Amino acid sequence: MSPTEPNVNDYAMRHVFFAIFLVMVSYTAVSQTQLPHIQLSNLDSKTKELPQFLRADISVISFWATWCIPCINELEAIQEVYDEWVEAGFELLAVSTDTQKTVSKVRPMVYGKDWEYEVLFDTNQDLKRILHINAIPYLIVVKNGVIVYQRTGYNPGDEDGLFQKLLELKK
Amino acid sequence: MKKFLGVIFLMFFSQVQSQESWFSGGFYSNMNYYLNDNKTGDFDEEHRFRSNNYLNLDGNWSNFEVALQLEGYAPSALLNYPNVYDQELGISAIYATYNFNSGSITVGNIYEEFGNGLVFRTYEDRDLGINNSLFGGRATYNFNDKLNLKAVYGKQKAGFDLSDGSIFGLDAEWYVSKFNLGFSYVNRFQKMPSTNDFNEYTNAFSGRVNFNSGNFSADLEYAYKSEDALVEFGFVNTEKLFDGNALLLELGYAERGFGINGTFRRLENMNFYSDREMDSNIDNQQWVNYLPSLTKQHDYALSNIYIYQAQTRLSFAPYQKAGEIGSQIDAFYTFKKGSTLGGKYGTKLALNYSVWHGLDADFDSTNKSYTSEFLGFGEKYFSEFALELRKKISKQWMGILSFNDLYYNRQFIEETSGEIDAQVLNAEGIFKFGKGKSLRFVAEHLWSADDTGNWYGGTLEFNPSSKWNFFMTDIYNYENILKKVHYFNVGMSYRRNQTSLRLNYGRQRGGLICVGGVCRVVPEASGFGLSLSTVF
Numbered sequence: 001m002s003p004t005e006p007n008v009n010d011y012a013m014r015h016v017f018f019a020i021f022l023v024m025v026s027y028t029a030v031s032q033t034q035l036p037h038i039q040l041s042n043l044d045s046k047t048k049e050l051p052q053f054l055r056a057d058i059s060v061i062s063f064w065a066t067w068c069i070p071c072i073n074e075l076e077a078i079q080e081v082y083d084e085w086v087e088a089g090f091e092l093l094a095v096s097t098d099t100q101k102t103v104s105k106v107r108p109m110v111y112g113k114d115w116e117y118e119v120l121f122d123t124n125q126d127l128k129r130i131l132h133i134n135a136i137p138y139l140i141v142v143k144n145g146v147i148v149y150q151r152t153g154y155n156p157g158d159e160d161g162l163f164q165k166l167l168e169l170k171k
Numbered sequence: 172m173k174k175f176l177g178v179i180f181l182m183f184f185s186q187v188q189s190q191e192s193w194f195s196g197g198f199y200s201n202m203n204y205y206l207n208d209n210k211t212g213d214f215d216e217e218h219r220f221r222s223n224n225y226l227n228l229d230g231n232w233s234n235f236e237v238a239l240q241l242e243g244y245a246p247s248a249l250l251n252y253p254n255v256y257d258q259e260l261g262i263s264a265i266y267a268t269y270n271f272n273s274g275s276i277t278v279g280n281i282y283e284e285f286g287n288g289l290v291f292r293t294y295e296d297r298d299l300g301i302n303n304s305l306f307g308g309r310a311t312y313n314f315n316d317k318l319n320l321k322a323v324y325g326k327q328k329a330g331f332d333l334s335d336g337s338i339f340g341l342d343a344e345w346y347v348s349k350f351n352l353g354f355s356y357v358n359r360f361q362k363m364p365s366t367n368d369f370n371e372y373t374n375a376f377s378g379r380v381n382f383n384s385g386n387f388s389a390d391l392e393y394a395y396k397s398e399d400a401l402v403e404f405g406f407v408n409t410e411k412l413f414d415g416n417a418l419l420l421e422l423g424y425a426e427r428g429f430g431i432n433g434t435f436r437r438l439e440n441m442n443f444y445s446d447r448e449m450d451s452n453i454d455n456q457q458w459v460n461y462l463p464s465l466t467k468q469h470d471y472a473l474s475n476i477y478i479y480q481a482q483t484r485l486s487f488a489p490y491q492k493a494g495e496i497g498s499q500i501d502a503f504y505t506f507k508k509g510s511t512l513g514g515k516y517g518t519k520l521a522l523n524y525s526v527w528h529g530l531d532a533d534f535d536s537t538n539k540s541y542t543s544e545f546l547g548f549g550e551k552y553f554s555e556f557a558l559e560l561r562k563k564i565s566k567q568w569m570g571i572l573s574f575n576d577l578y579y580n581r582q583f584i585e586e587t588s589g590e591i592d593a594q595v596l597n598a599e600g601i602f603k604f605g606k607g608k609s610l611r612f613v614a615e616h617l618w619s620a621d622d623t624g625n626w627y628g629g630t631l632e633f634n635p636s637s638k639w640n641f642f643m644t645d646i647y648n649y650e651n652i653l654k655k656v657h658y659f660n661v662g663m664s665y666r667r668n669q670t671s672l673r674l675n676y677g678r679q680r681g682g683l684i685c686v687g688g689v690c691r692v693v694p695e696a697s698g699f700g701l702s703l704s705t706v707f
Contacts, residue, residue, distance in 0.1 A: 033195045034231070037270070045351055045383040047316075067468035069571070073601070080516075080563070100288045101463035104421050105501045107388060108430025112503020113519055124284040124294060130238075132197025132227050134297070134704045138669075150669035150706060155634040156569070156601045156609040 033147045036130050040095070040120040043107055050127065051145055053118055056091035058166055062117075062139045063128060065098045066105040071137040074154040079115055081159065090166050093118045097128050097136060143169055192232040199225045199297070201702045203249055208697035210656045211678055218246045219698075223256075225263075225297065234271065240264040240280075242331075251693050253300040253454035255330025263331065264295075264304055274312035280304040283323055285342040285355040288461035289394040289417045290375040290443070293327065298684065299691045301455055303327050303445075305338055319344045327445040327457050334457050336361035336445035351381040353392075359459060361447055363400070365409035373399045375443065375460070377417075388432075390421040394460075396443060401539065402450035403486065411539045413485055415440035415494075417462075431502040434465055439494040439530055439543060440485035451484060455689055463689060465499045467523040467557045467575070471597045472646050473617040473628050477579040478685045479527060479553040485541075490583055491534040493543050495552065497527035516563035526554040529583060554578045571599040581622075593619035607637035615646070624650030640664045646680065656680075662700075670705040 035054075041047040062078075064071035075094060078085070085092065094117040096106045103123055110119050122128055131140065134152075139162075141149040148169060151162070202222040205214040224243040229236065242263040248256045266279025282304050284292040295302040307325015314320075321342040326333040337360050344353040357375040377394035394417040401411040416439050423432040443459040444450055464481040482495040502522045506513035531547025534540075557575035564570055579591040595617045602610045613630040628646035635641075645659040662675030681695035 033193050045381060047319075047346075067470055069470045069599075073569070076519075076561070076563075099294075099463065100292075100461060101465065102468050104390075104423070104432050104434050104465075104499075107423055108425050108432045108501055109503050109521070111425035111427065111430035112505060112521070114428050114505050124282060124292065126282060129282065129295065130229070132195065132229075132706045134197065134199045135671075151666075152669055152671050152704065152706075153640075153664075153666050155607065155637050155640060155666075156611060157603045157605070157607045157634075158637050161607055161637050 035142050035145050035147060036127065038127050038130060040122060040127065042121070043110065043119050050120075053093060053120060054091075054142065054145075056089055057143065058090050058169055059142045060090065060092045060139055060162070060166070061095055061142060062092055063095050063097055063122075063133055063136045065096060065136060066102045066109050067098075068136055070154045073156065074137050074159065075115065075117070076113070077156070077159045078162075079113075079117075081163070082116055085163070085166075088163075088167065089170065091118070093120060095120045095122050095127060097122050097125050099123060099125070141166065141169065192230065194231075195229045195707065197225075197227040197704075197706045199702075199704045201249065201297075201700070203696075203698055203700050205250065205696055205698040208678065210654070211681075211695040211697045214696070214698075216250070221247050221249050223249050223252065223297070234269055236268045236270070238264070238266055238279075248300075250696055251691075253330070253456060253691075255332070255454070255456060256300060258331050261331045263302065264328070273314070274310065277309040278307075280306050280328065281309045281323055281325065283309065283321065283340075284461070285321075285340065285357070286353050286377055286379045287390070287392050287419055289392055289419065289441070290355050290357045290377045290396070290460050291323075291338075291340050291342075292458075292461035294461070296689070299455060299689055301458075301689070303456070303458060306333055307338075317346055319346075327459070329446070329457055334445035334449075336447070336457075338445060338459060349382055349384045351379075351383075353377075353379040353381075355379075355394075357459065359443070359445060361445070363407060363409060363447065367409060369400065369409040370398070373397055373443075386424055386426050388421075388423040388425070390419070392419045393417070394441070396441060400447060401485065401487075402442075402447055403488065405448055405450070407447045407450075408539075413440050415442075415485070417441050428505040428507065429503070431500070433498065433500045435498045436465055437494070437496045437530070437545075438462060438481065438483050440483075441494065442484040453692060455691065464527070464553075465497075466525040466527075466553065466555060467501075469575075471573070471595075471599075471613065471615055472630075472644065473615040473626050474573075474575055474595045474597065475685070476617065476626070476680075476682070477577055477591055477593060478683055478690060479525075479555075479579065480584060480683075480685075480690050482527075482529060482552060482584070487534060487536045487539055487541075490586060491532070491536065491541075492529055492583070493532040493534075493541055494530040495527050496530050496546070496548055497525065497552075499523070499525035514562070519561040521557075521559040521561075523557040524555070527552045550580065550583055551578070552580045552583050567603050567605075569601040569603075571597075573597045573599075589622065591619060591621040593617055593621070607634065609634045623648045624652075626650075638666055640666070642675075644677075656695075669707075671703070673700075673702045675700045 037049045137154040207213040226241045229238045240263045243260040245259045264280035268277040293304045305325040309323045312320045323340045340357040342355045355377045359373045374397040379392035382389040396415040398412040398414045401408045418437045420435045445457040449457045462483045464479045504520045506518040508517045529549035531549035532541045532543035555577040559573040561571045576594045581589040597615045599613045611632040615628040617626040630644040632642045641663045643661045647657045658678045658680040660677030664673040679696045683690040
């Protein structure tokens with residue numbers, strides 16, 4: 001460690017950070033996180049800021065990857081009932097967190113599975129990082145540009161509860 | 172520098188509440204308590220209890236964004252985690268960004284990727300202990316959505332310290348009709364004691380074109396890395412200089428219900444680290460570029476035992492290697508609802524084939540020189556054929572059947588000995604009771620006459636509601652002559668909105684843990700694990 005860097009093991013420093021942490025957590029309780037204006041590209045290689053891809057009043061942004069079986073289980077399950085979603089005025093955007101290891105599989109997989117979702121690429125995981133998403137599947141629900149609900153993980157059948165949640169949020 | 176940014180960070184937060192602004196953050200903790208075990212051995216290291224902890228705090232205020240990541244490895248990091256993560260509490264990353272109409276300026280830790288990553292990528296992967304973000308500055312500028320420019324400068328993070336080398340990079344991308352054209356330049360400087368007039372700067376250039384029209388897509392990138400010292404067993408030989416190059420070509424066709432993609436990649440001497448002495452370090456620290464293996468990424472336990480790792484470096488000993496060459500094909504197809512094979516709900520098929528060879532070259536080990544051919548397929552390193560069928564059977568039942576047949580040349584991939592032929596079959600079933608209650612099970616078998624022989628495995632998961640999950644998994648090398656071990660895990664998790672808590676007890680199989688084509692070696696271990704993850 002170079003001499004110019006702070007000695008963060010210092011007792012006082014720890015307490016300062018802990019205090020900031022508490023202030024922020026309490027502040028967060030009343031603040032609403034807005035959707036980051038981060039640039040992403042879609043299957044047609046069109047690059048836009050994330051909010052510009054949203055069309056419906058209530059949008060679900062699902063983070064997935066081609067190798068993540070629970071993610072695909074969830075997206076397949078929602079695809080089965082997606083007509084109902086569209087009728088109710090909801091939409092799903094599937095953000096692929098595939099890195100260069102697997103990103104070439106996204107396009108053939110989305111077409112091959114005949115998914116109707118808008119698919120976006122987050123290849124260096126900038127959006128995933130900014131939203132502090134630790135593991136996928138993970139989804140956020142956006143209403144009027146504000147993140148109103150988040151959920152980590154997927155158990156089979158969660159799609160039913162999610163649809164009910166969206167209907168509640170629509171009211 | 173970090174201290175200065177820390178002060179700005181504090182000032183910012185004292186201002187932020189009165190404006191249109193918001194905070195967000197995340198916390199992730201992974202704790203283990205290691206136990207003695209008659210199968211995996213006694214735990215004879217320091218600290219039976221270990222934990223990796225990450226706290227993120229972000230603030231947004233109009234066009235400003237600031238972020239701080241604190242990390243704590245207390246009392247020390249999880250077993251076999253890269254030893255550069257050695258502080259009980261420390262600032263791991265901090266940055267401030269100012270966004271204006273057509274660009275941005277960032278000071279601090281920077282995550283960035285140029286093109287396909289052949290010459291530059293900085294990212295974080297907590298499972299692997301990788302955070303090679305560039306600590307310095309970045310400027311981006313966008314001209315009318317037609318031309319996008321990026322410039323970066325800094326030193327890569329090396330745990331809580333910074334690398335000895337520095338990086339300067341430029342990237343330009345033009346959007347012309349259906350084409351995206353890109354050009355990248357990366358310069359690495361590291362002082363190096365030498366007796367000759369060794370060039371301490373290494374330059375990497377890359378050009379790329381991406382085409383996308385209707386059903387067709389194509390992507391081509393070529394990268395060149397200028398002459399740099401040969402590194403063998405950590406020794407930097409400034410007398411022996413070699414350049415490197417990489418070629419990546421992808422072609423795809425897709426229509427509703429069908430998609431296919433083929434990839435070809437050739438790598439020659441493309442190891443590129445901020446610090447030359449870190450070449451081929453087992454912890455994957457300080458990579459400047461990103462060269463993952465291009466194979467299928469598996470999610471099932473037994474399919475994850477023999478995983479290919481890209482062979483990117485030049486070496487004369489113990490094995491003569493100059494790089495790799497190979498390809499991969501992926502195809503996806505849906506048998507429509509109502510067709511013979513589709514049935515009531517349709518049937519989905521996925522195919523993958525990959526084959527990777529060493530780059531064919533003539534080596535002169537005495538004089539340390541070699542000549543390679545452009546399309547020279549040398550020693551076969553790896554091949555795999557994988558087939559996956561997915562079918563919804565009824566409103567309650569869903570099933571997945573997957574099979575893969577692989578060849579793994581351990582002698583060249585891991586530089587030990589042996590070759591492995593193996594076949595793996597996985598069957599997964601999901602039953603939904605309704606109201607969030609469900610059952611999931613997986614049965615697996617691996618056949619091999621090599622290495623530790625056959626394995627079987629299974630997973631059983633019960634979800635009494637959408638919040639709770641109880642699981643049992645086991646894999647068993649029942650034919651191993653030396654040591655038969657049940658690598659089992661039992662546990663439960665609780666999930667509510669964006670928070671999850673997971674508790675498990677079991678054994679970890681030693682070997683390679685791979686994420687996104689990059690692998691880390693972990694030892695066998697037994698014990699309890701607890702992890703907590705939340706976003707606020």
